[in-house]
Amino acid sequence: MNTLDSTMISSFAPTGKLRVGINLGNPILANENPQTHELYGITIDIAHEIGKRLSLPVKLTPFKTAGNTVDAVKSGDIDLVFVAIDPVRGADISYTPPYIQIEGAYMVKTDSPIHENDQVDALSNEIVVGKGSAYDLYLSREIKNATLLRAASSQAVVDDFMSGKGNVAAGVKQQLESDAKRYEGLRMLPGRFMVINQAIGIPKARPQYEQTTTYLSDLITQLKQSGFVAKSMHEHKIEGAKVAE
Missing domain, CATH: 3.40.190.10 (Periplasmic binding protein-like II)
Structure with missing residues (x-):
């Protein structure tokens, strides 16, 4: 699997934290505990796994809609998002292959x-x-x-x-x-x-975003093949979606 050197990690997460936008507009992807406000779901599991592999602390920022999430990554306030692959958004966002289909x-x-x-x-x-x-x-x-x-x-x-x-x-x-x-x-x-393909997206405005996308694409492929994605879906009782091929 490809790796990211320190220069690419600095480009990917310039604040030293992996700032992840979480879309609460789709309950298949993420949810918020109404009492504790703790975020949980498949996207949170994947975000923490990325942070773990890059040795970066993860900062989760919830958004009520996918549109707001996309706006945040376009403005540079977020380093990574979990959104549907769409050609309109693709003008500013670089996508990995999908991890689930909805x-x-x-x-x-x-x-x-x-x-x-x-x-x-x-x-x-x-x-x-x-x-x-x-x-x-x-x-x-x-x-x-x-x-x-x-x-x-x-x-x-x-x-x-x-x-x-x-x-x-x-x-x-x-x-x-x-x-x-x-x-x-x-x-x-x-x-x-x-059918909606859900993927990881990062801003194309960042230097070396192609290399970062390649790294994240390899990681998503590995998480699908290892059963990580399927296990997360099972644990969060996700129905009506499947692991993307």
């Missing part, structure tokens, strides 16, 4: 005439999606006829939907299903409208 799904009211994913992109439909999320970026490219209504975050999608906005909700299948438990009269559309 499904994006649609939800509608029980009495909705929509029963299949391919019925969603119609002029009469309005899709509620979390602003700046991977689903927002994907649907902004792919939806040709329906209108997108952006909620403040992925967690706010179902509440906005139930308050009367739109007639379709879009997001992480597990997030939608979890939020829907607070309401009645909702159903998921079968299948998925997209």
Whole structure:
């Protein structure tokens, strides 16, 4: 496996700490204990493993949305993030291969005439999606006829939907299903409208970011092959996602 010399480590983590942005907008990736505010999840496990291998202390900074997390890495306030691979973000962020894959799904009211994913992109439909999320970026490219209504975050999608906005909700299948438990009269559309590859991202503005990306890519491959990622998913009871190939 490739290694990082002291110069590259200084470029990667210029403050002497590995500052990691944690996206709390996706419960498959990370969560926060409401009493202790301790962060936990697969991304936290991987972040600590990277810090351990580089002998760097890890500073975790939580963000409510993926968009805020990406903004922080673009501004240089964060050294590393865990976000969905997306070509728009890729202009500023260098990605590793994915470590897990997550499904994006649609939800509608029980009495909705929509029963299949391919019925969603119609002029009469309005899709509620979390602003700046991977689903927002994907649907902004792919939806040709329906209108997108952006909620403040992925967690706010179902509440906005139930308050009367739109007639379709879009997001992480597990997030939608979890939020829907607070309401009645909702159903998921079968299948998925997209598969999201979650990866590590670092800022392209840093010197020698290519070498750092190579190191992190090798590390992610090793963590997948060794069973580290699968074990973390099992320990955190993650469902609806799989270890990326």
